[in-house]
Amino acid sequence: MALTVRAAAPRDAVPVAGLLRAAEPHLVVTPELLAWQATGKPAERFGMLVAEAGDGIAGVARTGLLHESAEPGLGFVNLVVRRERRGRGVGSALLAAAEERLAGLGVRRAYARVADEPAAVSFAERRGYRPGRRNLILRLDLTVALPAPPAAPPGVRLIAAADLPDPHPLYEADLDAAADEPGDVGMDEIDYADWRAAYWDRPDLDRRLTTVALVDDEVVAFSVALTDGGAAYLSGMTGTRREWRGRGLARLVKHASLRSARSAGHRQAFTVNDAGNDAMRAVNEWFGYQRVAAERRYLAELPRRPSSIA
Template sequence: MVPTVRAAGPTDAAGVVALLRAARPHLVVTPQVLAWQATGKPAERFGMLVGLGVRLAYARVVDEPASLAFAERHGYRSGRRNVILGLDLATAVLPPAPAPPAGVRLVTAADLPDPRPLYEADLAAAADEPGDVGMDEISFGDWRAAYWDRPDLDRALSTVATADGVVVAFTVALTDGRDRYLSGMTGTRAGWRGRGLARLVKHASLGAARSAGLRWAYTLNDAGNDAMRAVNAWCGYRPVAAEWRHLRTLHE
């Protein structure tokens, strides 16, 4: 059989997911997400097409010589390293739940009457997050389409800490509808850091995931983000893989 290369479409989603799950068992991915990325409102954001005016392509490359060499040959330059961490919720012993600071209460994303406070907290937390690609320019409408409305977002497991109606910390949970859970993003507003809020929201979300019957929990950790590495180690996560973020300039 002669291999062919063509543009992927919605009908390819199931086959691509099967391949990804076989090649990288820690991925949390579903056919619905791939189809949504290809045809839904955020298709342009995920498509990375030059005709749309994209100038910078972003890729995640497995931390192995062959994959890194392939990316380099195709014009990508290496950025920051991610460590992928895993946790078996069926056997892990979670630490005791921390007590919320005075004036802080925990709710789920499903409890929010309006997602805008979470959007505002996401932008605030991401402002100084280690990384190669920022999101400080994203509008509420684009954020809602790309993050809040994505089909694998589990709002009941996504946990937020609020104070006087303001979201001060949060962790976003993505699930595959079977047995896998991924921490999509955990963040704390700058003025609220150092009070254990990241541990608080992650612990609550992981406990809820276990109660919901999920087995495998994963999270990505920037290798240089020591504060979040400490939080994840406290939760019981252990390294299972690594990858490098890569960037390629499409037009000067």
Template sequence: MTQTTPVRVRDLRHDDPEDAAAAAETRRAALPFMLVTPELLAWEAEHSPAEAHYRLLVAELDGAVVGTARTGLFFDSPEPGKAYCNLYVHPDATGRGAGSALLAAAEGHLAGLGARSVYTWALDDGHSVAWAGRRGYEPRRKARFLRLDLAVLPPETAPPAGIELRTVADFAADPRPLYELDAAVSLDEPGEVEREPIPYEDWLAAHWERPGLDRDLSVVAVDGGTPVAFSLARTDGRGRYMSAMTGALRDWRGRGLARLVKNRSLHLAREAGCVEAFTGNDAGNGPMLAVNRWFGYGPAADEWHCVRELG
């Protein structure tokens, strides 16, 4: 009789660099279109807002990390009881129970917090959506990962009259104007879960101080001293760049500012040694998808946002 090795699920040891490195490598193998570093995983586990009840779970087989799960509450949703569980299993370890064990542990954690709806992402890879479906998760909304080779970029153009381009690093002494811009632009970001702006102090902790945010490569369009458009960049020290958010205030849309700030950010990234760029868009976000097609982004993968009602 063949004996199956049991899966061990535990919390990430955020004060153990080797544990964080193993978890990061597993997640990178499972989802190579997202940027992740050991420093980011350790920081998320230690500094996420208390209201999120965030946990980073790790699955082990034969003493090796083979999967992780990010789970917690959408504390910034106006509708209580919404939660998330995002699973990542190393491709070499699929089919051995790590994903099921992580999901069971995460759902138990969330049920204990009173969660009613649990959202997860499933790659449209021919089996992940079906795997989630067998566990009660219904696909709701599609999103797309895109990739760009930074060797070829459109030429930069001069800003419109009255518009000045700065970097996020220029706002280090007082980032509140960027918080206000981010809060306004995020209200129009399409998605399955409605979100509300978080308080400034929470934004500082969750976004401004987040490892990987590259302030020197993130670009802001300023009109008369007021930030009106931005493109935030994340990097991983491996030559990879990820667009975190690109957008403009409603009254400044239709002027090409989103394209302008993102183009400048991509050029800065190439100058800094980055070789490839990734981004993710909701499939219904036509304007941003059109901007990214203009840059030359090509498809990397699709995924579905799925939900299960815990009842």
């Protein structure tokens, strides 16, 4: 059966969202999110490629620039192939087209999220990708009662992000908390306008469930909630400003967000935890999160060449 790799079209949003959710149930993916990613984050230069066979879309590659890093020439390529089409050349065709697109954008090093499974790891390593950091995918059953909420330190109050009169203090806290967050790529080169476009304006950000801790008007900790407007709930990031760590604020804001999610009818919560981030792993274990999967960040050096795929 002939296979065609092409740039995704608007009509592909619904089947691609279904393919991604089937492969990675912990992710919050909707057709609206995919459409926004294609138009709402200009600095990322997001582009989605699909492999199409006679029976529909067989796989997808999401590509773009890691524009938050001060290091130039970094990009990403994340592949998903329909399970029944794996081992038949779909992934190889998509990866070749994705690398061509990235090279045309000036990317010299590509990062890929790879399921920590033998077949996926073997595919990546045979194509010259080498392993980076490992993430744990954790799930929490929200039908079970949460632990008792921790007490807020004196002077700290909690509000929903929706009640922030101005999100700039959250931007400042996000940059400060991410400065030493474990990861392969740092978040050290994103201005406020790009941050708003990439995070505050994203359609899956639930500002009612996202919780921030304030001292006066300064955001000192936060827990970001991503939802699909239905059952899916994913902790996007829980962070504390460095000078405020060690006071239990991560547990405090995440507890408030999870409690709000439970009240809103969510029955399970997912989070992605860097395997080397022991402090956050301890917080998630305290809540009762259980590991359901794992993934690695793989990276490869790319040759520079012009792109023929938009």
